[in-house]
Amino acid sequence: MKNTLSFKPKVSILLPVYNGESTFDAALASIAAQTYQNFEVICIDDGSTDTTPALLQRWQQQLPIKILTHSHNWGLTRSLNQAIAAARGELIARIDADDIWLPDKLQRQVDLLDNDPALGIVGCWYKNQTDEGVIAFALPETDQEIKRRIFRQNPLGHSCIVMRTVLVKQHGGYDESVRYGQDHELWLRLLPHTEFYNIPAYLCLRRVGGLSDRRVRAQMLQGIRTRLHYLHRYHAPLREYPFLLEPMLVAAAPAPVRRHWRRRQTMRGIPSGQRGTREMVSITANSKKNSTHRLQIACINDRFLPSIRAEQVARLRMAAGFVASGAAVDFWYHSRPRRPRPLPVGPDMNIHPISAPYLPGTSTLIRTVNRLLFVTSSLRLATKVPQRYDLFYLRCGALHGLLFAARSYWDTTPLVLEIHNLAFGSSPCIDRLYRFIFSRCRQVVCITAATRNNWQANGVPPQKIILLPSAPALDSCSLRPDRARRRLSLPDGPLAVYSGTLHSDRNIAEIIAAAARNRQINIVLVGGRADDEAQWQRHIRQRYGALPNIRFIGYQPAALIPLYLQAADAVLVTYSHSCTTAATMSPMKFAEALAAGKPIVAADLPRIREMAGNNHPITWYEPDNSRSLSSAISAAVRSRTNQHVPATLLTWQRRAHTLIVSSV
Known part of the structure; x- marks a missing residue:
């Protein structure tokens, strides 16, 4: 981190925050990821009562942050003026605590202002x-x-x-008498004094929501007053006045009318299907920057998201791979109405949650009702997705596959179905169902050679099958092991790390037994639910009394998993012979271990050997055999030699590009 007192920043980034613990990390991470780094961050903690102050202290170790703290809430306008007075940079940038910048945003705007002295304010497109x-x-x-x-x-x-x-200081900063729309008022005040420009690229994602009808109405009325004031001040032509009518009518309308108007405005701007993306294409075509059609893909998912499962990360990474390959992506999924949380997506992906009601409980009756409710939600999803995409990418099972296969009789959009753990021969009825679904698909994606061979043996044309193993669900980390351990407060000495669920078919009992045999080796287990951890802690007390060299970390955010892998002397990829997907899986945890470049201890199963290939040295152990696992851990930890990442390891972008090329 730069010493905030010893350097002269070019840009001062103003970041006001009030109780922003849920989104603050993402905003600061997007600042830290900027390609332009000559900046200071002036953060105004406007009387937060949550964990925002603690987050600020943590981030102050990584970014040049100056913190201005208020004992009570001052409001946005007054806080911004305080930050402007404290700014040392030649330029001022603005970001809110629930917004995200793309990495090159700041660089592109600074370059424009450096190259054109007439420009005073540079913005960009946003979502x-x-x-x-x-x-x-x-x-x-x-x-x-x-x-x-x-x-x-x-x-x-x-x-x-x-x-x-x-420019901003000369003209008095923000008008503190304006509570809403203070930015628009400032632009109007600066109108005669400078030039403006917007970069025609979506470089910012803003999260907007949770506004009451009363506040929306107050914002509209404030906007009308501001615009009317400057229309008079600048003697604007009469043709500008009729544009005040729409917000005036909406502000005066009953709350249901205002809500309908907001929904209509949202749907007017959503680039789902053909509408919004065509607008983007036509704009870039008019500016002679890109006259080609941008491929539009709908990613259809049959899971409830957000979820702590690595499966969520894989689905989002695949969608991000499509975006990186140049496609416009809409991400459709089911969401719980009682737990509405935003998905961690970038600004180039549009999300479309379909609310699926459910009843709490585990009785047979409640489960049956929930299945019926899910079928209803699936029907809504299948009918709500627009028809004018270039490709439907289905990451789902039989129900959604059947619905979109039936839909293909009147909608000619090509279908690509990716399905795991399906082997023909278990049930004639299921076999006939999937043969029908496959017949309506342009391509079907499997993740193992065994699955591909099974499909071909049961009549699926070879040219229709694409074999694409899973890619690592997480980014790699280049931090040195000792630094990673200090950051995570992990012990020194030999260390083996396991990451994943704590289900019995992941050989957790064998890992514990291996820890009992190798007490000089520390073993850390990352992931799992609290009740699973409590069950294994009871198992340790009953069987071994105490094992100080084994530690359960619990669920950790996906961004921290590469740090744990980097801290390890060996990474454990353990499975039991009883694992129901042992023959058809393509475990992402093994792909993550390969990407980490660490010595690996892996279960000797055909699928994992297939993924490992012949170039990467693995210490194999016999599944369900604690003695074999103990010996393998000792050998891998003793080697302590980082392995090279196989060139054959797929990335999500390569995976998505392969699918696009073969399907479209």
Whole structure:
């Protein structure tokens, strides 16, 4: 981290926050990831009562952050003026605690301001993530277009701008009498004094939601007053006044009408299917930057998300792989109405949750009712997805596969179905169902050679099958092992790390027995539910009394898993012969271990040997044999030589690109 007192920043980033613990990390991480690094962050903690102050202290170790703390809530406008007074940079950037920047945003804006002294404020296009979907804002680009439309709408996103500090200070900063829309008021005040520009690229994702009807109405009324004031001040032509009518009528309307208007505005801007993405394509075509059609893919999922399972990470990474390959992606999934949480997606992906009601409980009757409710939700998803995509990528099972296969009779959009753990021969009825689904698909994706051979033997044409093993679900980490251990407070000495669930078919009992035999080796188990951990702790007390060299970490965020792998002397990939998917799985945990480049102790199963190939040295153990596992851990820890990552290891982008090339 830079010493905030010893360097002169070029950019001062203003970040006000009030009780932002749920989104604050993502905003600061996006700042830390900027390719332009000559900045300071001025963070105004506006009377937060949650864990925001603690998060700020932690991030102060990684970023040059100056913290301004309020004992009570001052409000946004006054807090921003305090931050402007404290800014030392030539330029000021704005971001809110629930927004995310793309890595090159700051660099592109600073370059423009350096190369054109006439420019005073540079913004960019952005997307709003709302409860109803994602609204894409392709704002006017040039100074002439911005000034022509500034009385009709706010032509700059507040979290998107970079502006010259001297310009803002000369004109008094934000007007503290304006509670809402203080940014639009500032742009109107600066209108005669500078030039504006918007970069025609979506470089910012803003999370918007949770506003009451009363607050929305207050915002509209404040916007009307501000625009009316400057229409009079600048003697604007009469043709600008009729544009005040729509917000005036909406502000005066009953709450249900305002909610309907907001939903209509959202659906008008959502680039799902053909509507929004065509708008983006036509804009770039008009600017002569890209006249080609952008492939549009709908990713259909049959799981409830968000989830702590690695499966969620894999589905999102595959969708991100499509985006990295140049496609516009809409991500459709089921969500729990009682636990609405946003998915961790980037600004180039649009999410579409389908609320699926459910009843709490585990009785047979409740499970039956929940299955019926899920079928109803699946029908809603299958009918709600628009028809005009270039490709449907189905990551789902029989139900959704059947619904979209039936839909293919009137919708000619190509289907690509990725399905795991399916082997023909278990049930004639299931076999006939999947043969019908496969017949309606352009491609079917499997993850193992055994599955491919099974499908071919049961009549699936070879040219229709794509074999794509899983890629690592997590990013790699280049931190030195000793630094990773200090950061995670892990013990020194020999260390083996296991990451995954704590189910019995993952040979957890054998890992514990191996720890009892190798007490000089520390073993850390990352992941699992609290009740599973309590069960294994009881097992240790009853069987061994105490094992100080074994430690259960519990569930950890996906971003921390590579750190644990990097801290290890050996990584454990353990499975039992009784694992129901042993013959058809493509374990992501093994792919993550390969990507980490650490010595690996792995269960000697055909599927894992297939993934390992012949180039990567693995210490194999006999599944369900604690003595064999103990010996393998000792041998792997003693080797302590980092392995090289196989060139054959897939990335999600390569995986997505392969699928696109073969399917479209």
